[in-house]
Amino acid sequence: MISPNSRRAVVDRAFHGLFLLCTLISTLTVGMIAIYIFAEGFPALKEVGLLDFVTGTEWVPPVYFGILPMIAGTAFASLGAVAIGVPMGLLTAIFLAEIAPRRLALFLRTAIELLAGIPSVIYGFFGLVVIVPAIEQIFNVPSGSTLLAGIVVLAIMILPTMVTLSETSLRAVPPGYREASLAMGATQVYTIFHVVLPGARSGIMTAVILSVARAVGETMAIIMVMGNAPALAESLLEPARTLTANIALEMAYASGLHSSALYATGVVLLVFIMVLNAAMLYVNRKRGG
Amino acid sequence: MNKSVLSVLAAGALSLVLSGCGESSAPDADAVSVSGSTSVTELMEVLGEHWHKQSKVIVEVQGTGSSAGIHAANQGTSHIGMSSREVAGDELVSGVTTSVLAYDGIAVVVNSSNTIAGLSTAQVAAIYRGEASNWQDVGGEDLPIVLVTRDPASGTRVAFEDIMGLKAEDERGNIVSTIARTAQVAPGNGAVKMTVAQNSHAIGYISLGSVDGSLKSVSIDGIEASMDTIADKSYKIIRPFVLMHAGQEASKNSEAFLTWLLSDEAQNIVSAEGYIPAN
Incomplete structure (x- = not known):
C-alpha cells in the first residue's frame, strides 16, 4: 500500500513536471521561431546588406530590396492609430471605471469586449466598404485605399486592448485616494486627472504599449484597406504598405532571394516587437520597484 | 482521487498534442x-x-x-x-x-461607370507607367486614374508586363518593372476585381475567366477580349x-x-x- 503522503508527493511532482514541460514548450517555440526567421532571412541580409535593406526606398523584387517604405508604413500607421485610439480608449476607460453607473458600465464593457473578438478580416471588410468610400467622399480623392484608412481601422482595432487594460488599472487605484481628494474639495474631474490617472500610470503605459504592438502586428485588415503600394507615402491620403502586409502579400509567390528578403522583413518586424516588449518590461519594473 | 484522474487526463492530452506535431501529412x-x-x-x-x-x-x-x-x-x-x-x-x-x-487571356478592366470602351497597347502601358494619370489623356472623362496591380511575382503580373512592354533597363543596368511604384497592390485576382468594381477611377487586369457584370473589360487595339479572339490569337494579352x-x-x-x-x-x-x- 502506498501511504497517502507519498501518493500526494508523486502527484505533486507529476504536476511540477507538467508545469515545467508546458513552460519549456512555449519558450522553445519563441526561440525556434526567432532562429528560423533569422536563418531564412540571413541570405538576403548578407546579399543586400543590412543598411541598404533597411534604408533602401526601392522594393522591386527580385532586383531591389529596400524596405524603408514598409518601415515607414508600419511606423506611421501604428503611430496614427495610437494618436486616435489611445486618447479615445483612455477616456472610455475613465467613463467606465469612474463615471458610468454600474449597470451601464457592465453593458458597455461587454460591447467593447465583443469588439476584441471580431476577426480582423471583418474589420478589413468594414474598412473596405465603409471607411474607404467615406475617405473618397470627404477628402475628394480618387482612391480611399490610403494610409488614413489603415489608421482609422487600426484605431478601432486597438480600442478593446486600450479600454480593458486601462479600466483595470484605474479600478486598482485605492478608493481612499479618490475620497481624500474629494474630501479636500476637489471636483470629480480634477480628482480623475490629478489623482486617479497618475495612480494608474504604469498600467496605462502597458495598455499603450500593447496597443502599439497590436497595431504593428495587424495584417489582414491593413492589406484590405491601405492600397499596399511599396512607395513612401507623401501624405496620409496616399497608399502605403506595412511590414506585415509586405510578407503576407508576397510570401505565396516568392522564391529564392525574394523569399529570403521577406523573412528578413520578418526579422525587422521581430526587432520592432522586441523593442516594444523591452519598453513594457521597463515600465513594469518601475511599478514593481 | 480527483487529482490523479486530472493528472492522467492532462498527461494524456499533452501526449496527444505532442504526437500530433510529429505526424506530418506523408504524401x-x-x-x-x-x-x-x-x-x-x-x-x-x-x-x-x-x-x-x-x-x-x-x-x-x-x-x-x-x-x-x-x-x-x-x-x-x-x-x-x-x-x-x-x-x-x-x-x-x-x-x-x-x-x-x-x-x-488577361483582360484589362475598368469600372462599369467608365466611358472608355477601348485602349491601345501604348495607352495601357502609359497608364501603368504613370505617364497618363487622367482618363482625359486617353480619351475619357476628366477624372484621375487609380492604378491597381498585383504583387511582383504573380504570374498574371509577369505575363502582363512582358506582353505590354512594362519592363525596362534602369540606370543601374537591371531589368525592372516599370509599373508605377505608387500603384495599389491587390492580393489576388479577386481583390483586383473588387477594387475596380468599387472604384469608378480604377483600372486593373485580371484573368478573362474572372470577368463578370461587376466591371467592364476594355478592348485592346480594337479587339475585344473573348474566347474567340484568344483562340485565333488576335487578342494580344494571352x-x-x-x-x-x-x-x-x-x-x-x-x-x-x-x-x-x-x-x-x-x-x-x-x-x-x-x-x-x-x-
Missing part, C-alpha cells in the same frame, strides 16, 4: 502532387477530379504561385509544377520538361498555362496523368471551363 506514394500558379489551380482541380474518377489515382493540387511552382518542379518536391506565364529555359534545371495545358514535369521524380502515375491532360478528353474540359485548349 500518398501513388498520388500525383501538383503545385504552382493560383490561376491554374482552379482548372487543375477540376481536371484532377475527372482523372480521379477514371484512374482512382488521387491528384493533390496546391496553389502556391507560379514562381513556387517552377521551384517545386526543379526541386522535385512536386511531380508537376504549374505556371501561368512563359517559363524561360534557364529557369529550369535539366530533366524538367514543359508542356502547355491551355491558354488564358498567356500559356505551363506544366513542368519533374524528371527525376517522375512516377508512372504522374506520367499517365500528364498524357491524359493533353488528350482530347481533358482538353474538352479545359474549353468547357472557359480556357483555350492548347492545340
Whole structure:
C-alpha cells in the first residue's frame, strides 16, 4: 500500500513536471521561431546588406530590396492609430471605471469586449466598404485605399486592448485616494486627472504599449484597406504598405532571394516587437520597484 | 482521487498534442502532387477530379504561385509544377520538361461607370507607367486614374508586363518593372476585381475567366477580349498555362496523368471551363 503522503508527493511532482514541460514548450517555440526567421532571412541580409535593406526606398523584387517604405508604413500607421485610439480608449476607460453607473458600465464593457473578438478580416471588410468610400467622399480623392484608412481601422482595432487594460488599472487605484481628494474639495474631474490617472500610470503605459504592438502586428485588415503600394507615402491620403502586409502579400509567390528578403522583413518586424516588449518590461519594473 | 484522474487526463492530452506535431501529412506514394500558379489551380482541380474518377489515382493540387511552382518542379518536391506565364529555359534545371495545358487571356478592366470602351497597347502601358494619370489623356472623362496591380511575382503580373512592354533597363543596368511604384497592390485576382468594381477611377487586369457584370473589360487595339479572339490569337494579352514535369521524380502515375491532360478528353474540359485548349 502506498501511504497517502507519498501518493500526494508523486502527484505533486507529476504536476511540477507538467508545469515545467508546458513552460519549456512555449519558450522553445519563441526561440525556434526567432532562429528560423533569422536563418531564412540571413541570405538576403548578407546579399543586400543590412543598411541598404533597411534604408533602401526601392522594393522591386527580385532586383531591389529596400524596405524603408514598409518601415515607414508600419511606423506611421501604428503611430496614427495610437494618436486616435489611445486618447479615445483612455477616456472610455475613465467613463467606465469612474463615471458610468454600474449597470451601464457592465453593458458597455461587454460591447467593447465583443469588439476584441471580431476577426480582423471583418474589420478589413468594414474598412473596405465603409471607411474607404467615406475617405473618397470627404477628402475628394480618387482612391480611399490610403494610409488614413489603415489608421482609422487600426484605431478601432486597438480600442478593446486600450479600454480593458486601462479600466483595470484605474479600478486598482485605492478608493481612499479618490475620497481624500474629494474630501479636500476637489471636483470629480480634477480628482480623475490629478489623482486617479497618475495612480494608474504604469498600467496605462502597458495598455499603450500593447496597443502599439497590436497595431504593428495587424495584417489582414491593413492589406484590405491601405492600397499596399511599396512607395513612401507623401501624405496620409496616399497608399502605403506595412511590414506585415509586405510578407503576407508576397510570401505565396516568392522564391529564392525574394523569399529570403521577406523573412528578413520578418526579422525587422521581430526587432520592432522586441523593442516594444523591452519598453513594457521597463515600465513594469518601475511599478514593481 | 480527483487529482490523479486530472493528472492522467492532462498527461494524456499533452501526449496527444505532442504526437500530433510529429505526424506530418506523408504524401500518398501513388498520388500525383501538383503545385504552382493560383490561376491554374482552379482548372487543375477540376481536371484532377475527372482523372480521379477514371484512374482512382488521387491528384493533390496546391496553389502556391507560379514562381513556387517552377521551384517545386526543379526541386522535385512536386511531380508537376504549374505556371501561368512563359517559363524561360534557364529557369529550369535539366530533366524538367514543359508542356502547355491551355491558354488564358488577361483582360484589362475598368469600372462599369467608365466611358472608355477601348485602349491601345501604348495607352495601357502609359497608364501603368504613370505617364497618363487622367482618363482625359486617353480619351475619357476628366477624372484621375487609380492604378491597381498585383504583387511582383504573380504570374498574371509577369505575363502582363512582358506582353505590354512594362519592363525596362534602369540606370543601374537591371531589368525592372516599370509599373508605377505608387500603384495599389491587390492580393489576388479577386481583390483586383473588387477594387475596380468599387472604384469608378480604377483600372486593373485580371484573368478573362474572372470577368463578370461587376466591371467592364476594355478592348485592346480594337479587339475585344473573348474566347474567340484568344483562340485565333488576335487578342494580344494571352498567356500559356505551363506544366513542368519533374524528371527525376517522375512516377508512372504522374506520367499517365500528364498524357491524359493533353488528350482530347481533358482538353474538352479545359474549353468547357472557359480556357483555350492548347492545340
